[in-house]
Amino acid sequence: MSKFKLISTIKELPIEEGFSPGHGLCAGCTIPTIIRMVTKIAKGNIIVVSPTGCLEVSTSVYPTTAWKIPWIHVAFENAAAVASGVKSAFSVLKRKGMIVDDPFVVVIGGDGGTADIGIQAMSGMFERQDKVTYICYDNEAYMNTGIQRSGATPYGAWTTTTPFGVKSIGKAVLKKDLFSIAIAHKVKYAATVSIGYVNDMLKKLSKALINTPSFIHYLQPCPTGWRFDPALSVKIGKLAVQTGLWPLLEYENGKVKVTVSLTKRLPVTEYLKHQGRFKHLFKKYPQIIEELQSHADELAEEYGFSPLVSTPI
Amino acid sequence: MKVIQKNRLALSGNEAVAYAVKQAKVDVTAVYPITPSTAVSEKISEYVAKGELDGELLLVESEHSALSACIGAAAVGARVFTVTCSQGLLLMHEILYIASALRVPVVMAVANRSISAPLNIWCDHSDAMDQRDTNWIMIFVLSVQEVYDRMIQAFRIAEDFRVRLPIMVNYDGFTLSHTYSPVDVLSDEEVSPFLPRREPPFKLDPKNPITLGAVGNPDYYMEAKVQASKALTDSLLVIDEVDKEFEKKFGRSYGIYRKFMMEDAEIAIVGMGSAMGTAKEAVRRLRKEGKKVGALILNIYRPFAYEMLAKELKDLKALGVMERALSPGGVSSPLMSDLLSTLYLNSINIPTMNFIAGLGGRDITIDDFRKMFSELELLEKGKSKRPYLTYVGLRSEEREMVL
Numbered sequence: 001m002s003k004f005k006l007i008s009t010i011k012e013l014p015i016e017e018g019f020s021p022g023h024g025l026c027a028g029c030t031i032p033t034i035i036r037m038v039t040k041i042a043k044g045n046i047i048v049v050s051p052t053g054c055l056e057v058s059t060s061v062y063p064t065t066a067w068k069i070p071w072i073h074v075a076f077e078n079a080a081a082v083a084s085g086v087k088s089a090f091s092v093l094k095r096k097g098m099i100v101d102d103p104f105v106v107v108i109g110g111d112g113g114t115a116d117i118g119i120q121a122m123s124g125m126f127e128r129q130d131k132v133t134y135i136c137y138d139n140e141a142y143m144n145t146g147i148q149r150s151g152a153t154p155y156g157a158w159t160t161t162t163p164f165g166v167k168s169i170g171k172a173v174l175k176k177d178l179f180s181i182a183i184a185h186k187v188k189y190a191a192t193v194s195i196g197y198v199n200d201m202l203k204k205l206s207k208a209l210i211n212t213p214s215f216i217h218y219l220q221p222c223p224t225g226w227r228f229d230p231a232l233s234v235k236i237g238k239l240a241v242q243t244g245l246w247p248l249l250e251y252e253n254g255k256v257k258v259t260v261s262l263t264k265r266l267p268v269t270e271y272l273k274h275q276g277r278f279k280h281l282f283k284k285y286p287q288i289i290e291e292l293q294s295h296a297d298e299l300a301e302e303y304g305f306s307p308l309v310s311t312p313i
Numbered sequence: 314m315k316v317i318q319k320n321r322l323a324l325s326g327n328e329a330v331a332y333a334v335k336q337a338k339v340d341v342t343a344v345y346p347i348t349p350s351t352a353v354s355e356k357i358s359e360y361v362a363k364g365e366l367d368g369e370l371l372l373v374e375s376e377h378s379a380l381s382a383c384i385g386a387a388a389v390g391a392r393v394f395t396v397t398c399s400q401g402l403l404l405m406h407e408i409l410y411i412a413s414a415l416r417v418p419v420v421m422a423v424a425n426r427s428i429s430a431p432l433n434i435w436c437d438h439s440d441a442m443d444q445r446d447t448n449w450i451m452i453f454v455l456s457v458q459e460v461y462d463r464m465i466q467a468f469r470i471a472e473d474f475r476v477r478l479p480i481m482v483n484y485d486g487f488t489l490s491h492t493y494s495p496v497d498v499l500s501d502e503e504v505s506p507f508l509p510r511r512e513p514p515f516k517l518d519p520k521n522p523i524t525l526g527a528v529g530n531p532d533y534y535m536e537a538k539v540q541a542s543k544a545l546t547d548s549l550l551v552i553d554e555v556d557k558e559f560e561k562k563f564g565r566s567y568g569i570y571r572k573f574m575m576e577d578a579e580i581a582i583v584g585m586g587s588a589m590g591t592a593k594e595a596v597r598r599l600r601k602e603g604k605k606v607g608a609l610i611l612n613i614y615r616p617f618a619y620e621m622l623a624k625e626l627k628d629l630k631a632l633g634v635m636e637r638a639l640s641p642g643g644v645s646s647p648l649m650s651d652l653l654s655t656l657y658l659n660s661i662n663i664p665t666m667n668f669i670a671g672l673g674g675r676d677i678t679i680d681d682f683r684k685m686f687s688e689l690e691l692l693e694k695g696k697s698k699r700p701y702l703t704y705v706g707l708r709s710e711e712r713e714m715v716l
Binding site: 044045046047049056057060061062063065067068069070071072073074075077078080081082083084085086088089090091092093095096098099101103120121123124127128130 | 377384510
């Protein structure tokens with residue numbers, strides 16, 4: 001662990017890849033980006049555990065694999081428990097002198113496997129303070145099964161199980177606050193990250209690997225489920241931050257701080273307008289857009305962002 | 314735990330399991346409490362706290378996570394253990410299939426208990442029977458001594474390269490889990506060479522990366538499942554081999570099944586678990602009365618030794634199967650279904666009866682077995698008026714279905 005160095009720019013990353021091209025994830029999906037980053041930061045000294053989900057089915061279809069590092073999938077709701085087992089095995093076998101390695105153990109799972117069906121196992125793992133890093137790639141719905149709402153689906157969003165109609169605005173309740181849930185467990189480190197802010201993400205991933213248990217909440221723009229042009233993934237990731245809907249935060253030494261502050265805050269419509277899942281709001285439910293704006297304003301006040309919404313550039 | 318003499322301890326079934334786990338030097342134990350198996354985790358926690366067992370103890374938040382953690386740890390090459398029963402085993406159910414399909418040698422003790430509703434903490438075999446198609450080796454035991462011995466054997470069998478399958482050691486809740494018996498234990502010096510550490514054939518290792526738990530589409534799924542199933546069938550040989558080696562070294566063995574007064578028996582009852590001890594006593598008494606009766610105690614339920622069993626049962630004039638589980642809406646109870654297939658495939662046509670007894674901890678007495686044998690006697694003579702599926706000790710308006 002002594003050799004481990006905090007990484008804060010892409011240039012510092014090693015060239016060796018832990019993840020191969022040729023996987024089956026959608027065009028514009030940014031899950032591979034965070035995996036490449038975390039496996040590079042760990043310099044391959046890593047075990048990745050994944051629950052069932054987009055990532056799992058797209059990277060491990062026998063007899064092929066996209067994983068150049070050891071990877072295990074057991075089921076949907078238990079990735080955190082599997083990771084606890086993996087980590088404890090390395091600890092005890094190393095202590096007994098039966099192995100020499102004690103790699104980073106990292107869960108990489110979707111919002112369904114984290115916020116919903118897997119939350120119990122994750123809660124247990126955090127409570128036990130097991131030395132595991134949990135990364136949730138949050139594409140805000142069950143994308144692998146075809147865009148059904150999850151506990152992480154945002155207010156007003158269309159999914160196949162929250163269609164809009166005379167009696168439905170889309171998803172009628174707010175998104176689950178995973179970052180706060182993780183903090184409530186007194187994890188050693190937690191952070192929210194975005195594909196639009198890569199250096200911020202690298203720093204946070206580095207810290208998350210060495211300060212365990214840790215939680216990384218990665219907003220994962222999903223062109224397929226959110227209904228946008230795959231070329232826009234990074235832009236959407238940036239807009240989520242710039243509208244104040246996805247504040248970039250860090251929890252360390254018991255305190256939450258903002259890592260990317262907003263001096264110019266954009267109106268939420270700038271984020272919503274690119275996405276088909278919010279299209280119905282513009283046509284039929286402008287009051288929901290207003291509510292989402294109020295929600296962003298509240299977040300801005302909480303995190304000290306610019307109170308004024310600037311005109312889009 | 315009370316020391317009676319050197320290497321003879323007074324142990325409950327739960328303590329015997331924990332003692333075997335300590336001697337097997339289990340690396341990772343992941344547990345969640347459930348009556349009547351809880352004392353196993355308490356005892357292991359005590360061993361770890363006192364430094365008598367150098368292992369990681371994962372006190373997880375559910376049985377589902379307990380087995381999941383065992384799979385993760387076993388995938389790294391650790392020796393792992395968990396214990397549960399009843400609702401806990403049912404909560405694990407999904408993961409049981411995955412443990413066997415990933416070919417990780419998990420050892421699990423199950424203090425058999427009924428399934429809710431109504432909530433009931435007492436013994437029957439419904440929990441284990443719910444797992445019979447999960448591709449696990451399933452051992453049933455008759456005594457506290459046997460649960461200790463089988464636990465030691467279990468690690469050896471599961472980790473054998475010809476097997477690489479998880480094992481469930483079933484011991485009756487309360488009847489065995491909480492009953493103290495004198496147990497002849499092995500010394501640590503005897504256990505260590507019997508359970509040697511072997512480098513696993515595959516493991517999660519940063520120096521040699523593998524992908525474990527891949528997607529198997531229609532082009533590969535069937536082969537994967539059939540290979541695991543075949544490994545289970547073939548494990549019978551290893552189970553027997555390990556049992557024989559255990560006998561050679563330590564003087565005790567149990568076999569795939571054991572026969573009690575079966576040599577010239579005309580009527581016999583087959584069953585599993587501690588109630589078969591009562592069956593033995595009933596047989597002993599009936600023999601004194603000149604009845605040609607016997608009992609066959611099945612120790613290994615999965616893999617099912619159908620070829621061997623056919624040979625043992627073919628000359629009987631009537632066969633009864635006593636089982637502490639139901640298969641509602643089905644032809645018969647699970648063990649009976651296996652035996653019926655065995656008889657049919659071997660063209661053995663003997664009158665049979667399926668006795669359902671002891672659900673939810675209802676007592677099964679010597680007198681109950683006497684009634685079962687009398688009914689089988691009537692059956693042999695073609696005079697039984699009871700249906701093929703008969704309940705022992707049930708209160709019911711339908712008198713003819715009750716013994």
